[in-house]
Amino acid sequence: MTAGTVIMSLVAVTFQLLLLVGGGRAVDTTTNCKLTSEIQKERDALKLLEPLTNKMFSVVEKTADDKTYTYDFQVCGDVGGMKGAGLVQKDGTKTVIIGSYNSTQAIHGSDWVMLIYGDGEKYDKHCSGENRRAIVMISCDRNTAASDLQVVLENRERDKDCFYLFELDTSAVCPALPSKLSVGSILILTAVCCFAAYLIGGFLYMRLVVGAKGVEQFPHYAFWSEIGNLSADGCDFVCRSRGNRREPHTHTAVATEAPEEEPEERDDHLLPM
Incomplete structure (x- = not known):
């Protein structure tokens, strides 16, 4: 097995793992929404709602005249299999499209x-027979991925510009928190990642x-196995000044007793008799 083959195999495995971890997040479902005016700021706002796509949000409302309505909402997706329907109202067996994601702001x-869905079905008796419109106010809540849909009001007591208003809380639209890591922490994390x-x-x-x-698989095993001895040698070299050390002077022991006097040599025999 050559080094090139090994590298290609590792790249392929890494790519497959990234696909598994990503779980299909590369596809931007919010592109299904058609903006009334293709403005980049509005497209960026839609991208924030990507975590809410492919999910159905429903709420049941009971009015003062004992009527019950069910509202179903989806971000840039077909509700109940109805093409283009982003938010619908159900009253028993009757289903009314309140807003279409083909006309989005x-x-x-x-x-x-x-999020505003326009081009819903026309009113029968209200708002001069104009098309219905749904407004969903999506607010930041860091404690929940997505809350339940809530009905705020239906404003139809006017000649035009009537709308249904809903609200929804999610952490998807929350601004990013500033990093609390210090420069030292970032450097340590970087060093740990590089070492790993x-x-x-x-x-x-x-x-x-x-x-x-075996242990020979450890990179640069010979070096790391000697790291303790090398550290000790370095510490010994830095902390101990061998060149400036002087040997203590040696002194010859001095005898404390007086040397024994040799007996005086007798020379009486040399004198003439």
Whole structure:
């Protein structure tokens, strides 16, 4: 097995893992919404709602005259299989399209998105017979992924510009929190990540390319096995001043007793008799 083959295999495995982890998030479902005016700011506001796509939100409302309505809402998706229907109202067996995602507006604030679906079915007796319109106020709530849909009001007591108003809380539109990591923490995390990449990459290289076994699979094993001795030598070199050390002077022991006097040599025999 050559080094090039090993590298290509690792790249392929990594790509497959990324696909599995991503879970299809690469597809932007909000592109299904057709804006009334293709403005980049509105398209960016829609992208914030990507975590809410492919989910159905429903709410049941009971009016003062004992009528019960069920509202179903979906972000840039067909409600109940009805093409283009973004928000519908159900009254028993009757279903009315309140708003279509084929006529969308999206307004983005600091921590909210106002989603407007227009081109709903026409009113029968109200609002001069104009098309219905649904407004969903989506606000920031960091404690929930998506709350239940709530009905605020239906404003139809006017000649035109009538609308249904709903609200929904989600963490998807919350602004990013500023990082609380210090420069030192970031450097430490970077160093740890680099060291982990070094260990994993070196282990794979030694095992798959070099064919090492056992502890020899550890990258630069000979160096790391001597790291303790090298550290001790370095500490000894830095902390101990061998060159300036002087040997203590040696002194010859001095005898405390007086030397024994040799007996005086007798020379009487040399005198003439």
